[in-house]
Amino acid sequence: MIQLEGTSKRFREIEALAPVDLEIRRGEWMGIFGRNGSGKTSLLRILVGLSQPSTGRVLLEGKPPQPEDWRTFRSQLGFMPERVVFHENLTAEKTLRYFARLRGVDRNEVMPALESVGLGDAAKRRVGGYSKGMLQRLNLAQALLGTPRLLFLDEPFSGLDPGGVGLFLDLLKSVENRTVVFSSHRVHRLYGKVDRICVLSAGHVKALGTEADLCHRLELPVRVILQPLPGANGKLEADLGRLALGSVGNEDGKVVARVPQVNKTAFLAELKAFDDLIQYLRIEEPSIEEILLETD
Amino acid sequence: MRRIDAVAAIARQELTARLRNRWIWTAGALLLISALAIALFGSAPVGVTRLDGGGQTLASLMNLSAYLVPLLALILGAGAIIDEKRRGVLDLVLVYPISTGEYFAGVFIGQYLALAAALVLSYVPTGVALHFAVGADAVEFLLLLGLALLLGAVFLAISFLVSILAKDRSRGMASSLLVWIVAVFIFDLVLVGGLVLYPGQVPAALFGLLLLLNPIDVFRLLCFKWVGSAAAPLGLSTVMPPLPTAALLAVLVFWAVVPLVLSHGMFRRRVAADRLV
Numbered sequence: 001m002i003q004l005e006g007t008s009k010r011f012r013e014i015e016a017l018a019p020v021d022l023e024i025r026r027g028e029w030m031g032i033f034g035r036n037g038s039g040k041t042s043l044l045r046i047l048v049g050l051s052q053p054s055t056g057r058v059l060l061e062g063k064p065p066q067p068e069d070w071r072t073f074r075s076q077l078g079f080m081p082e083r084v085v086f087h088e089n090l091t092a093e094k095t096l097r098y099f100a101r102l103r104g105v106d107r108n109e110v111m112p113a114l115e116s117v118g119l120g121d122a123a124k125r126r127v128g129g130y131s132k133g134m135l136q137r138l139n140l141a142q143a144l145l146g147t148p149r150l151l152f153l154d155e156p157f158s159g160l161d162p163g164g165v166g167l168f169l170d171l172l173k174s175v176e177n178r179t180v181v182f183s184s185h186r187v188h189r190l191y192g193k194v195d196r197i198c199v200l201s202a203g204h205v206k207a208l209g210t211e212a213d214l215c216h217r218l219e220l221p222v223r224v225i226l227q228p229l230p231g232a233n234g235k236l237e238a239d240l241g242r243l244a245l246g247s248v249g250n251e252d253g254k255v256v257a258r259v260p261q262v263n264k265t266a267f268l269a270e271l272k273a274f275d276d277l278i279q280y281l282r283i284e285e286p287s288i289e290e291i292l293l294e295t296d
Numbered sequence: 297m298r299r300i301d302a303v304a305a306i307a308r309q310e311l312t313a314r315l316r317n318r319w320i321w322t323a324g325a326l327l328l329i330s331a332l333a334i335a336l337f338g339s340a341p342v343g344v345t346r347l348d349g350g351g352q353t354l355a356s357l358m359n360l361s362a363y364l365v366p367l368l369a370l371i372l373g374a375g376a377i378i379d380e381k382r383r384g385v386l387d388l389v390l391v392y393p394i395s396t397g398e399y400f401a402g403v404f405i406g407q408y409l410a411l412a413a414a415l416v417l418s419y420v421p422t423g424v425a426l427h428f429a430v431g432a433d434a435v436e437f438l439l440l441l442g443l444a445l446l447l448g449a450v451f452l453a454i455s456f457l458v459s460i461l462a463k464d465r466s467r468g469m470a471s472s473l474l475v476w477i478v479a480v481f482i483f484d485l486v487l488v489g490g491l492v493l494y495p496g497q498v499p500a501a502l503f504g505l506l507l508l509l510n511p512i513d514v515f516r517l518l519c520f521k522w523v524g525s526a527a528a529p530l531g532l533s534t535v536m537p538p539l540p541t542a543a544l545l546a547v548l549v550f551w552a553v554v555p556l557v558l559s560h561g562m563f564r565r566r567v568a569a570d571r572l573v
Contacts (some may be wrong), residue, residue, distance in 0.1 A: 011570065045570075048391050050390060052569065057344065069441035072393075074391055074392060074393040076391040079388065081384050081387050084384035085385065089317065090316070094312070098308075102302060102393075104301070120423070
């Protein structure tokens with residue numbers, strides 16, 4: 001759907017984004033992760049046509065876009081910038097009506113959009129009196145106006161409480177086959193939610209693929225957390241260490257084994273022999289966060 | 297969405313936001329008080345304090361317009377678009393299916409309508425008071441208002457150019473004030489200084505043409521042509537460039553269009569290159 005070919009961005013001496021090849025596929029959820037200043041926003045701005053690349057090119061549906069192609073693309077696009085300061089003197093309803101007019105959306109869709117993000121009761125209040133979380137919800141409401149098929153969201157979870165994040169993800173899922181591109185440094189919010197991950201570091205794409213692919217490619221270990229029975233902590237740690245299938249340590253009274261993917265099945269099979277020492281256990285697959293740390 | 301609808305939506309939003317801002321009403325009140333004061337005390341220098349519907353009042357109102365309208369327009373437009381960029385609204389709006397040209401036109405029209413509202417609401421009560429109290433010529437007053445509105449458009453366009461060049465509101469404001477000082481005081485002082493330094497050597501026609509380089513002087517020249525009673529008390533109606541009224545009007549329109557076209561071109565290029573601020 002959108003392709004970047006050798007696309008880079010420079011601001012004078014600073015290389016915000018090194019040449020990147022990337023395709024956003026129709027219907028996929030992609031997470032662009034990286035620390036602050038890693039080039040996420042530059043990449044997102046190029047993808048939505050807000051910024052012209054310094055080198056390389058952007059293709060829409062396989063061809064270089066003309067102004068009218070960008071217009072058509074944007075008519076299906078919802079964009080949530082990281083930071084936006086709405087006019088403080090206007091109410092949320094008036095603010096959203098403005099964006100509805102810009103997108104050619106019926107004004108009757110404004111109140112349902114505000115209600116869907118939990119701002120129905122505050123619709124007549126001036127935006128100047130809104131909290132950070134409420135502003136973020138308003139930002140989301142404008143992005144969702146007209147039920148766009150494409151959503152580009154820059155740091156969408158900033159200022160949202162856990163309830164807000166849940167509501168947010170439910171709203172995104174409400175349209176089938178919607179393409180969603182997230183840019184975030186808060187990777188834990190998106191565990192298991194995205195189809196593909198693009199990890200950026202200092203303007204370079206360090207990893208690109210599905211979560212499972214990347215964990216495998218980077219040989220990230222599985223964490224097996226074991227709660228020993230009272231008094232069995234030391235013995236369990238020593239015996240598991242002797243198996244030599246991974247590194248074993250102690251964290252907050254629990255025995256934690258970091259086991260490479262290739263040894264995972266063998267390690268779990270060996271645990272049968274320690275049944276009388278283990279109260280319970282939990283297996284944690286490598287997370288996006290670990291991918292981020294590993295590629296940084 | 298039709299393009300005209302996008303422009304109208306942006307203009308309406310800009311107008312609503314400006315009209316909800318106290319600044320524009322404070323400026324309008326200042327204009328109203330000044331205009332009424334001139335109407336009432338226009339003849340004070342000759343020892344008469346009463347409503348004066350004659351040339352002195354119109355001449356004073358013309359000068360008031362020449363000083364205050366550019367100042368209001370320059371202040372209103374300082375930070376135009378740049379503020380929206382800093383607030384993140386510009387990036388958001390430009391991701392909607394609209395062009396930079398539609399956005400630019402919408403912002404200008406919205407801001408201009410806010411300025412026009414302030415001018416109309418401050419001048420009309422003055423005109424009505426003058427008309428009913430002393431029978432001031434309504435047509436001349438409306439012509440003066442019309443020219444003041446055009447002058448406002450010129451300086452709003454200049455303020456857009458200054459704002460985009462300055463890259464932030466504070467520098468834009470400082471540059472706008474400099475433009476105002478040059479247009480209102482320094483330009484004429486330099487011209488008059490030239491006349492004093494080279495007595496008899498500057499032909500009247502050349503002097504008249506040099507006046508075209510300053511839109512405030514073009515505004516005054518048009519007032520002299522159209523608002524006859526305003527010209528008489530000032531005794532300046534003899535300094536006229538050899539141009540018909542329509543050409544003078546075209547010059548004033550040119551002064552509005554050129555900065556607007558330049559600022560839009562610059563805006564479009566800087567948006568594309570991520571160099572707006």
